[in-house]
Amino acid sequence: MMLRVAIIGGYGNFGGYVARALAPDPGIALVICGRDLRKASTFADGLNAANPAIGRVVDIGGDPATMLGDIGPDLVINMVGPYHTQSYAVAEAAIAAGADYCDIADAREFVCGIGALDEAAKTAGVTVLAGASSVPALTAAFLDEAAKAMQVRHVYYGISGAEQANRGAGTVAAVTSYVGQRFTRLKDGAMRPVTGWSGLHAVRYPELGRRWFAHGNVPDLGLFPDRYPTLRSHAFYAGHEINVLHFGTWISGKLVRIGLLPRLDRYAGLLVRFAALFNWLGKGRSGFHMVIEGEGTDGTPMTRRHWIIARQGHGPIIPCIPVILIARMMAEGRVFAPGARPCLDIITLDAYRAEFAGLDITAIDE
Known part of the structure; x- marks a missing residue:
């Protein structure tokens, strides 16, 4: 049929x-x-x-x-x-x-x-x-595999998108909707508040080198604490391929948080056009990383690290x-x-x- x-x-x-x-x-x-x-x-x-x-x-x-x-x-x-x-x-x-x-x-x-x-x-x-x-279907698939071999305690992961990835206003609105906004994530066994696009830090990728990240809000943060009862800490991070855009978003988040800027998602169309001015600085490569920590059945500490490198603008195909x-x-x-x-x-x-x-x-x- x-x-x-x-x-x-x-x-x-x-x-x-x-x-x-x-x-x-x-x-x-x-x-x-x-x-x-x-x-x-x-x-x-x-x-x-x-x-x-x-x-x-x-x-x-x-x-x-x-x-x-x-x-x-x-x-x-x-x-x-x-x-x-x-x-x-x-x-x-x-x-x-x-x-x-x-x-x-x-x-x-x-x-x-x-x-x-x-x-x-x-x-x-x-x-x-x-x-x-990608979230939560792919991220849960990684954790489901890890949970077969360990008691998962801590998981941290992030997505760094390529700027030439044909991002439309809808995609940009989704990301900027949480910039400077408060939401909760699991930390030390309890749901605690965090500000979107805070927690600035860098992760060094195979092939891609250093990429910058900050706190992002995704369905996983609400779903995984119940799905994986042994989980103690859980964070998702988002980032731009081009540093100037990442730091610009980070600064904007601070201004949104203190009320000097309105929510950024209402300007998604304008932000798409602005970001396109910097496409020449990118290489069309996206990255995903995940670090899963826990203990094996014998109590031995275990760590799994996963990377996904997407080239030629193929990153948006993954979701x-x-x-x-x-x-x-x-x-x-x-x-x-x-x-x-x-x-x-x-x-x-x-x-x-x-x-x-x-x-x-x-x-x-x-």
């Missing part, structure tokens, strides 16, 4: 990659959705998909329930950010249409709160998965991988338990990393 997949934002930077990755699958029929029918149809026609792709209008700010009802999808993939300003209207529309749903949300409240739709999803017999992205794998699994007949929940226990680390083949991405384990 053909899986009819509606990709909302399907002709954008992230959605376009997902569409191109799924187009050759003979078990999938794509519906490219967005606010502009001409763009959606033109993109769909250019896919040369195994099954003819079509374009349709779906405006998440309008009436997505009616629009999706007219399409009749089996799976809805929401690729339209930023998610921190969205309601669950798209997921609710998918439920009303009797379709499964997933997204690449990295907004903490959005992903952690998706359980509010659990009863409705179970009644409709559909699966709703939020956060099918797209979970939704691609979910669609393929469903096309092959995989059925996930009905209900609404964060995307955990769905994508294994081996499956995730197998998707790096054919990309200029290197994974290193120490």
Whole structure:
């Protein structure tokens, strides 16, 4: 049976990659959705998909329930950010249409709160998965593997994005939404407040050299303390490839915190244009690092270090991988338990990393 997949934002930077990755699958029929029918149809026609792709209008700010009802999808993939300003209207529309749903949300409240739709999803017999992205899907996969060999006590990790990575206003709004804002993270066994983009420090990467980082807010910070009961400290960090942008954001965060600047996410479009002026300083290379500390079954201290180096602007492909794998699994007949929940226990680390083949991405384990 053909899986009819509606990709909302399907002709954008992230959605376009997902569409191109799924187009050759003979078990999938794509519906490219967005606010502009001409763009959606033109993109769909250019896919040369195994099954003819079509374009349709779906405006998440309008009436997505009616629009999706007219399409009749089996799976809805929401690729339209930023998610921190969205309601669950798209997921609710998918439920009303009797379709499964997933997204690449990295907004903490959005992903952690998706359980509010659990009863409705179970009644409709559909699966709703939020956060099918680098965080928390990939980060949890790393920790799940570590937890097989140790009691995890401390985990620290970060993402340093390349500046030429076709970042749109939605992506920039998501990152800047927590700059200078307060949120909590696990420290010494208790949830404690921290300010976004504080905690300035450098990490030396293989190949990339020194990259600068500061505190970021992601769904993991709310999900992992319960998921890994032995965890004592947990932090996520974000950073820019280009130092001047990183330090500029750090200074801006301080000004936001003391009230001299408003929230930065309202200026996302302007910040995208400003950051583009510095693209010539970058090399299109992104990095991810994770340090996991704990004890083995005999009490011996253990440390695992993981690195991911992405070149040629391939870093933004990494958060797209979970939704691609979910669609393929469903096309092959995989059925996930009905209900609404964060995307955990769905994508294994081996499956995730197998998707790096054919990309200029290197994974290193120490």
